[in-house]
Amino acid sequence: MNARDARAGAAPPETAHDAAPNPAHQLRATAIGAGAVLLWASLALFTTLTGRIPPFQLTAMAFAVGGALGLPRALRGGGTLRAVPRGAWVLGVGGLFGYHFFYFVALRNAPAVDAGLIAYLWPLLIVVFSALLPGERLRWWHAAGAVLGLGGTFLLVTGGQGVQLRGEYLPGYAAAAVCAVVWSAYSVANRRYPKVPTDMVAFFCLATAVLAAVCHLLFEDTVRPEGGQWLAALALGLGPVGGAFYLWDHGTKHGDIRLLGTLSYFAPLLSTALLIATGRADASWPVAAACVLITGGAMLASADALRAARRRG
Incomplete structure (x- = not known):
């Protein structure tokens, strides 16, 4: 990163109508953001390989790795750290830490299946909230594609058995809902800060690691990782709980936010496929049905991008 890039971090937030997006650049940014979805697909596998490491401890470890991953480039920017708007700091740290904090609270106070399903409303909420952005317009096929993706995720999470919400788990359900709202x-x-360099995610990750470490000391007992657990924690930091956030930052700032929201439903599908391939889960009809629903939803939501690609061709 050079001095010009650093000065760009001081620029005021830019809204979507300040400049018409270049279709080729937007498509490339969307593809980069979709890379985060591919990395999130490995989250379940790597997490199972970490054994009994408590969630906040594991979060602190993974985000420390994720922050260190981008720190050299971020430091090379010189004055960038001081130039980043306060709102970007609140948004970055609040988004990364807030999502994980409320997710773990939800898991402590509600069954994992129920909490996970409610928390995974965030891709649908991204599509809905995108209508609030200047210059963005929510079409019926965007919403329909996101709903199909949600249906596929429901089948994956519940195994086709359905969910029975119970009153005693209301605090956990509420935390899961907050989790979905925070991330979406x-x-x-994040679209408001296109001039804040993606390298700044390194500092957001490190701040999240510190906050997670504080929560770990307050609420958990430390477990010393053994053998392959260190490698699994490292893989989490390089991939789904670290490196993925750099890709997502770029994608949400410069890509098609509605399409990214719908594509996010591929994360649980690919995660399940990876668990099946490694012998940690069994193939079943809900997985096949979810594949059809999520793929169909993604194709429906990407109608704009497909038509634009055909026009360019």
């Missing part, structure tokens, strides 16, 4: 709001509001 972060992803959409």
Whole structure:
């Protein structure tokens, strides 16, 4: 990163109507953001390989790795750290830490299947919230594609058995809902700061690691990782709980936010496929049905991009 890039971080937030997006650049940014979805698909596998490491401890470890991953480039920017708007700091740290904090609270206070399903409303909320952005317009096929993706995720999470919500788990359900709102709001509001360099995610990750470490000391007992657990924690930091956030930051700032929201439903599908391939889960009809629903939803939501690609061709 050079001095010009650093000065760009001081620029005021830019809204979507300030400049018409270049279709080729937007498509490339969307593809980069979709790379985060591919990395998130490995989250379940790597997490199972970490054994009994408590969630906040594991979060602190993974985000420390993720922050260190981008720190050299971020430091090379010189004055960038001081030039980043306060709102970008609140959004970045609040989004990364807030999502994980409320997700873990949800898991402590509600069954994992129920909490996970409610938390995974965030891709649908991204599509809905995108209508609030200047210059963006929510079409029926965007919403329909996101709903199909949600249906596929429902089948994956429940195994086709359905969900029975119970009153005693209301605090957990509420935390899961907040979790979904936090991540979707972060992803959409990130559009306000296109001039803040993606390298700054390194500092957001490190701040999240510190906050997670504090929560770990307050609420958990430390477990010393053994053998392959260190490698699994490292893989989390390089991939789904670290490196993926750099890709997502670029994608949400410069790509098609509605399409990214729908494509996010591929994460649980690919995650399940990876668990099946490694012998940690069994293939079943809900997986096949989810594949049809999520793929169909993604194709429906990407109608704009497909038509634009055909025009360019």
